[in-house]
Amino acid sequence: MAATRNGQVRALIYARQSKDNADGIDRQIEDCRRLLAREGIDPDSARAIVDNDVSASSGKRRPGYDGELIPEVEAGGRSVLVVAQTQDRLLRKPREMEDLVDLVERTGARVMLVRSMFDLTTAMGRAAARQAAVWARLEVEQKAERQQRQAVQAAERGECPSRRAFGYQPGGDVDPAEAAVVRDAFDRLFRGESLVRITDAMNAAGLPSVRGNRWSRKGVAYLLTSPRYAGWRVYHAGAEDEVRVRGTWPPLVTDAEHEKAVALLTDPVRKVNTLGTARRWLGSGLFLCGRCEAAGELEQGAPVTMRTGRRTNGNVRTYICRAHAHLSRAAEPVDAAVVAAVEARLARPDVASLLAGATPEVAGLREQADAIRARIDRAVRDYDDDVIDGATLRAVKARRTAELAVVQRKITAAARSSRLATLASAADPAEAFRAADLAVQREVIDALAVVVLLPSARGASSFDPATVDVRWRH
Ligand SMILES: [Zn+2]
Structure with a gap:
C-alpha cells in the first residue's frame, strides 16, 4: 500500500444510519478511525461522510454517497482511500457493487472495510465482494418478507391498519x-x-x-x-x-x-341521474336514420343514429344522419312528436303492462357490483398496509375490473327498466314523464320504443307526424 506510506492519502470515512440493527453513526466512524490508525494514516485527517436513514430496500438517492463520496473519488483518483465499517453500510444492493467495481477500476481509488476485507483490484476479491453483496441483499429481502408476514398476522388478529382512518387516532382510538x-x-x-x-x-x-x-x-x-x-x-x-x-x-x-x-x-339510479345531462337534445344518438334503414344498414351491425346540427340558413336545430348526412330533419317538431307519442302511450290504461318483462333484478346485480368494488378497494387498502404486493394488487384490479364491467352493463340495462317501472307506477305517468329532465326522458323513450326518422315528402311545407316512426317495444 504505497500510497498509505507516502502520506498522500485522502481518507474518506463513509457511515450510514438505517433502521436495521446496524451500529450507530458514531460507532461506525470510530471503527473506521481505528482502522486508519492501524494502517498508519492520521485518523483526524479523514473526512467523514454520513447518510441518515436511507434504508437498504429503498431506491432513494443517498446525498452523502452519491453527492459527496463519489465526486470526491472521481476527483481524487488513486490517492483516495474509502473506509466503511461493513459492506452493507457502503452498498445497499448487489447492483451498487458493480458500480463500485467500475469506479475503483476507473479511478484507482481503494476501498477498505473494518469488518471484512476485499480487494477490488483482483478477480478473486471482486468475486468475494459480489458474493457478500448478494448475501446482504438476501438479508434485506428476508426482512421485507418478514414484515409482510407480520402485517398479515396483524390483519388476522383484527389489529388496526397502520394507516389511520379519519375519525380515529393512530392505533385505533376514536378521535x-x-x-x-x-x-x-x-x-x-x-x-x-x-x-x-x-x-x-x-x-x-x-x-x-x-x-x-x-x-x-x-x-x-x-x-x-x-x-x-x-x-x-x-x-x-x-x-x-x-x-x-x-x-x-x-x-x-x-x-x-x-x-x-x-x-x-352504489344505487344505479343515483348514478344514472348524474349521467346524460350533458345531452341537450332528446334524440341525439337515440333516434335512428330512416334512409339507412331503407338501405338495409340497420340490419347490419349497429344501427345508424342521428346526430345534431343546425341549418346553415338560420337557427333551426336539426337531426342529421351520423353516417351519411343524407337525411336531415328539423329537431323541434320531431321532439314534440316523440314526446306526444310517449305521453299518449303512458296515458293508456294498460300502462302497468309496461312493467311486464321490465322487473329489474337490480338489487342482486348491485350486490354483485358492491362486492367486486369492495374487493378492489380492500386490495388497495391491503396494498397500503403492506399485506399484498404491487403485482398482486395489479392482478386483482385487472381481474375484478373486467368482472365489474360485465355487471355494470347489466345494471345499466336493469336500471333503465327500473326507471320505466318507477315512471309507470306514478299517479299520472304522462305527467311524470313531462316533468322529468332530459336524461330521464331519453331513457324512458329508449326503454319504450325505437324511433326512426323518415324523409319528409319533397316540397312539404308543414311537418308531417307520420315521418316520425315510433315503434313500441312492448
Ligand atoms: Zn342514414
Whole structure:
C-alpha cells in the first residue's frame, strides 16, 4: 500500500444510519478511525461522510454517497482511500457493487472495510465482494418478507391498519372531534342528502382528510362505504381466500348502517341521474336514420343514429344522419312528436303492462357490483398496509375490473327498466314523464320504443307526424 506510506492519502470515512440493527453513526466512524490508525494514516485527517436513514430496500438517492463520496473519488483518483465499517453500510444492493467495481477500476481509488476485507483490484476479491453483496441483499429481502408476514398476522388478529382512518387516532382510538363529523355524514346520507351536500358539510366542519386535504365527493363516498367504520378488517382482499375479521377498534356505525350506506351510494339510479345531462337534445344518438334503414344498414351491425346540427340558413336545430348526412330533419317538431307519442302511450290504461318483462333484478346485480368494488378497494387498502404486493394488487384490479364491467352493463340495462317501472307506477305517468329532465326522458323513450326518422315528402311545407316512426317495444 504505497500510497498509505507516502502520506498522500485522502481518507474518506463513509457511515450510514438505517433502521436495521446496524451500529450507530458514531460507532461506525470510530471503527473506521481505528482502522486508519492501524494502517498508519492520521485518523483526524479523514473526512467523514454520513447518510441518515436511507434504508437498504429503498431506491432513494443517498446525498452523502452519491453527492459527496463519489465526486470526491472521481476527483481524487488513486490517492483516495474509502473506509466503511461493513459492506452493507457502503452498498445497499448487489447492483451498487458493480458500480463500485467500475469506479475503483476507473479511478484507482481503494476501498477498505473494518469488518471484512476485499480487494477490488483482483478477480478473486471482486468475486468475494459480489458474493457478500448478494448475501446482504438476501438479508434485506428476508426482512421485507418478514414484515409482510407480520402485517398479515396483524390483519388476522383484527389489529388496526397502520394507516389511520379519519375519525380515529393512530392505533385505533376514536378521535371525538373527527368521529362526530363521520357520524354526521352518515346521518345526512340516511336523511337523503346528496353527496354534494354531505361533502359541503364535511368541509364546513373544518377538519381536513387524513392527508390534510379538503374533502372531495369521491373521498366522502370512500369514507361512507369503508367497512372500517363498522369495525371490519379485511385481508387478502379480492383473492379467493379473502377474510373479514372483526377489528379490535370501536366501530362508529353498525353493520346494518354500513350496508345501508353502501347500498345508497352504489344505487344505479343515483348514478344514472348524474349521467346524460350533458345531452341537450332528446334524440341525439337515440333516434335512428330512416334512409339507412331503407338501405338495409340497420340490419347490419349497429344501427345508424342521428346526430345534431343546425341549418346553415338560420337557427333551426336539426337531426342529421351520423353516417351519411343524407337525411336531415328539423329537431323541434320531431321532439314534440316523440314526446306526444310517449305521453299518449303512458296515458293508456294498460300502462302497468309496461312493467311486464321490465322487473329489474337490480338489487342482486348491485350486490354483485358492491362486492367486486369492495374487493378492489380492500386490495388497495391491503396494498397500503403492506399485506399484498404491487403485482398482486395489479392482478386483482385487472381481474375484478373486467368482472365489474360485465355487471355494470347489466345494471345499466336493469336500471333503465327500473326507471320505466318507477315512471309507470306514478299517479299520472304522462305527467311524470313531462316533468322529468332530459336524461330521464331519453331513457324512458329508449326503454319504450325505437324511433326512426323518415324523409319528409319533397316540397312539404308543414311537418308531417307520420315521418316520425315510433315503434313500441312492448
Ligand atoms: Zn342514414
